[in-house]
Amino acid sequence: MEQRRAGPAEEAGGDEAAEAGEAGCSPAAAAPEEPGGLGPPARVIVHVDLDCFYAQVEMISNPELKGKPLGVQQKYLVVTCNYEARKLGVKKLMNVRDAKEKCPQLVLVNGEDLTRYREMSYKVTELLEEFSPVVERLGFDENFVDLTEMVEKRLQQLQSDELSALTVSGHVYNNQYINLHDILHIRLLVGSQIAAEMREAMYNQLGLTGCAGVASNKLLAKLVSGVFKPNQQTVLLPESSQVLIQSLNHVKEMPGIGYKTAKRLEALGISSVYDLQTFSSKILEKELGISVAQRIQKLSFGEDNSPVTPSGPPQSFSEEDSFKKCSSEVEVKNKIEELLASLLNRVCQDGRKPHTIRLIIRRYSSENHCSRESRQCPIPSHIIQKLGTGNCDVITPMVDILMKLFRNMVNVKMPFHLTLLSVCLCNLKALNTSKKGTIDYYLTPSLSTTSRSGKRSFKMKDSHMED
DNA sequence: TGGGGTTAT
């Protein structure tokens, strides 16, 4: 149904396609270095975005929920909902009361425990890694995959008569004509076919539906993946990239420009993508710093050279709980114990060992709503060693450490009012922390010189809490 | 606004 046949070469480039198509691209070209032979190699990137992920996981857990308007609730918020609920006016991050008012039949399930979502999320990433190992996670429900190599391999397998029959899978953004003589088009079409295979595999093996966007970089792939929504895919051909980015109504919609930067841009009179494109680079650099300024101004042109960075296993494990009020040490200790118990189970399953522990709090305040404070310290090595086994004997000493961190942040002799507690285990190392006794010990600079010489190693720069 | 994550400074 989404299938569209590639247009004949003569028709290609009816609008703006004339410019980029020429640069000497024979279909047999091998090395991905097309744009005239200079500049960065052209990539093929796919962004995979699951449809209302938490709601999908809940409907798999309990099939009776299918077909009903479903919301996933955390505290007093509906954090996400299925499409039945959306049709009836429920929005993401809507207040539970507003949602129930809009949609009295709304079924709510509690989604504060992320365990099943996290597990399913990694199954998706692992499935995508089977296609190509270069997979970058973005949250629990989005992944980028660099398809450049896979596409090249497939093209080398193609016979010339198959090439003329190449078709796109899914939508073509802006309904742009496909030029089968344009190697960039060809490669993106192959990318669209791989994207379709990925979505098929996700559905067949995991029962999950989602969208995909195929383009020449992460920014464009992400933007184009959301064009046709649920369970569809779209490919962006280079000649339509300006149409895509100009379709954004505000710079805040550009991934990479967040709340703070958008506010600062607005203060400069910049609100549209065009405003940002045409704003003085010099002034922008002075206002935002050269790094942010250059990066976001490139984004405004649809340029994004950031690589797809393989996420691999997580860098940290954290659990948090928010509440209206927590104002005594006993309450704090109880909450911390709960958070830590779950974390120890997770870290145990992972196999690696955290070498740093952090406590994060949010204090009650009328204005400054989002700000958090944290304290961290190294985990004593005798505790690290016991981590894999029965964690009963580590929970008490770790809670003691966390309470010290807490008292370092909060003067418990004075009244306090917290609205969030979070514990984070990070600085994860693969079991053998010290390579002492191995040949690596003498070959690893940070171990064999810096650490032993008594100088501060860059690997050991945790803040020191007296224990 | 929840309950997570990441990287840069």
Add this chain to the structure above:
DNA sequence: ATAACCC
């Protein structure tokens, strides 16, 4: 340790 970004 914080601040920014992402979901």
